[in-house]
Amino acid sequence: MKKLVSLLLSAALMLSLAACGGSSAGSTAASSQAASSEAASSQAASAESTAEPLSTTDPVRIAGLKGPTTMGLVNLLPMEEDGSASLDYDLQLYGTADEIVPLLTKGELDMAAIPANLAATLYQKTQGGIQVMAVNTLGVLYVVEKGDTVHSVADLKGRTILSTGKGTTPEYVLRYILQQNGIDPDQDVTIEFYSEATEVTAQMAVAQDAIAVLPQPYVTSASMQDDTLRVALDLTEEWDKVCDTQLITGVTVVRTEYAQEHPDVVEAFLKDYTASVDAANNDLDGTAALCEEQGVVAKAAIAKAALPNCNIVCVTGDEMQADVAGYLQVLYDADPAAVGGAMPDDAFYWMGA
Numbered sequence: 001m002k003k004l005v006s007l008l009l010s011a012a013l014m015l016s017l018a019a020c021g022g023s024s025a026g027s028t029a030a031s032s033q034a035a036s037s038e039a040a041s042s043q044a045a046s047a048e049s050t051a052e053p054l055s056t057t058d059p060v061r062i063a064g065l066k067g068p069t070t071m072g073l074v075n076l077l078p079m080e081e082d083g084s085a086s087l088d089y090d091l092q093l094y095g096t097a098d099e100i101v102p103l104l105t106k107g108e109l110d111m112a113a114i115p116a117n118l119a120a121t122l123y124q125k126t127q128g129g130i131q132v133m134a135v136n137t138l139g140v141l142y143v144v145e146k147g148d149t150v151h152s153v154a155d156l157k158g159r160t161i162l163s164t165g166k167g168t169t170p171e172y173v174l175r176y177i178l179q180q181n182g183i184d185p186d187q188d189v190t191i192e193f194y195s196e197a198t199e200v201t202a203q204m205a206v207a208q209d210a211i212a213v214l215p216q217p218y219v220t221s222a223s224m225q226d227d228t229l230r231v232a233l234d235l236t237e238e239w240d241k242v243c244d245t246q247l248i249t250g251v252t253v254v255r256t257e258y259a260q261e262h263p264d265v266v267e268a269f270l271k272d273y274t275a276s277v278d279a280a281n282n283d284l285d286g287t288a289a290l291c292e293e294q295g296v297v298a299k300a301a302i303a304k305a306a307l308p309n310c311n312i313v314c315v316t317g318d319e320m321q322a323d324v325a326g327y328l329q330v331l332y333d334a335d336p337a338a339v340g341g342a343m344p345d346d347a348f349y350w351m352g353a
Helices: 002-050 076-082 097-105 116-125 169-180 197-206 218-225 235-242 256-261 263-282 284-294 300-309 317-334
Strands: 060-065 089-094 111-115 130-138 141-146 160-164 190-194 211-215 229-234 248-255 312-315
Touching: 060 097, 076 089, 076 263, 076 284, 089 097, 097 111, 097 116, 111 116, 116 130, 116 169, 116 248, 116 317, 130 256, 130 263, 130 317, 141 169, 141 218, 141 235, 160 169, 160 197, 169 190, 169 211, 169 235, 169 248, 169 317, 190 197, 197 211, 197 218, 211 218, 218 229, 218 300, 229 235, 248 256, 248 317, 256 263, 263 284, 263 312, 284 300, 312 317
Parallel strands: 060 089, 060 111, 160 190, 160 211
Antiparallel strands: 111 248, 130 248, 130 312, 141 211, 141 229
16 A cells, blocks of 8 residues: 555656646747747847938928029929928028028028028128038029120120129129129129019110120020010120139038038938939929929929020039039139138038038
8 A cells, every 4th residue: 555655646746747847848938939029029129220210300491592593492392292202391482692591590491592602601601600512503694685786795895784693693703704804893884783683674674775694594584575685695605714613603501500410311302402403404394383383483484495594403522512612712812702701611511421
């Protein structure tokens, strides 16, 4: 009997140990599965964190002027709507650069398309508060007249010239070309400035024997309204005759503080901007319709006719710096005040994050 009880106890003990062993193995397997699951979750989280979102979800507040500088921006809007843009945009349109400057300096804008020499002046006045990201427009200025009297720069001597852009690209380009052709812009001609190109075209419509310096698309607009108007001189061609640097009308700038806080946003903007400029140069019908819709140009037909002559570009990086620096040097040598009294240093150029 004692032997039987002993055998039964031994059997029970073995069964108990086997059960414990099975439970332990199950726990180990469960723990292993949990660990694997946790590791997978960690890897997934790590992969998600690698694709970091842009540093701001707010719309980029960007301003442009009526005319060619904004014609290169308008395609950002349909890109935003169809989801091909990297960012959301708040595109604001103004008649003069004087309206843009205070908004930019007060931080009410993030970016702006403005004349190149104004960007240099603003850089000096704000102690480096803005940076140039891109050249947006090359030469777009023309001398137009009623009649057939101007065939060279020399023919401008003694004449009254109507112009827009006092203190910006049109004035300094005109003065430089006159000087390089032996004409004193303060003594040998009379230059009358108006705040907007539309005012110049209005004066051309009523003046007799009028001569004006106009940018595209206003040259096209004026010619379509008055068939007696003729393009007398292409100032880009005249510039090239007396200067070996690129003539630059407009640049796109960003507030330095904004660029430092959101370098990824600036990079994304330039990618979108390049696509917008490509569309402006290749999709004339679509861009022209947008220009009318946004008030950049009065009529789509005018915009479509003018776009091929607007020299809209998006030049960035080293090429941008070389072109802008060369152009500003020419203006500085002619009149230091044209670029704010001093040539901007390298920090003036946003070269990437």
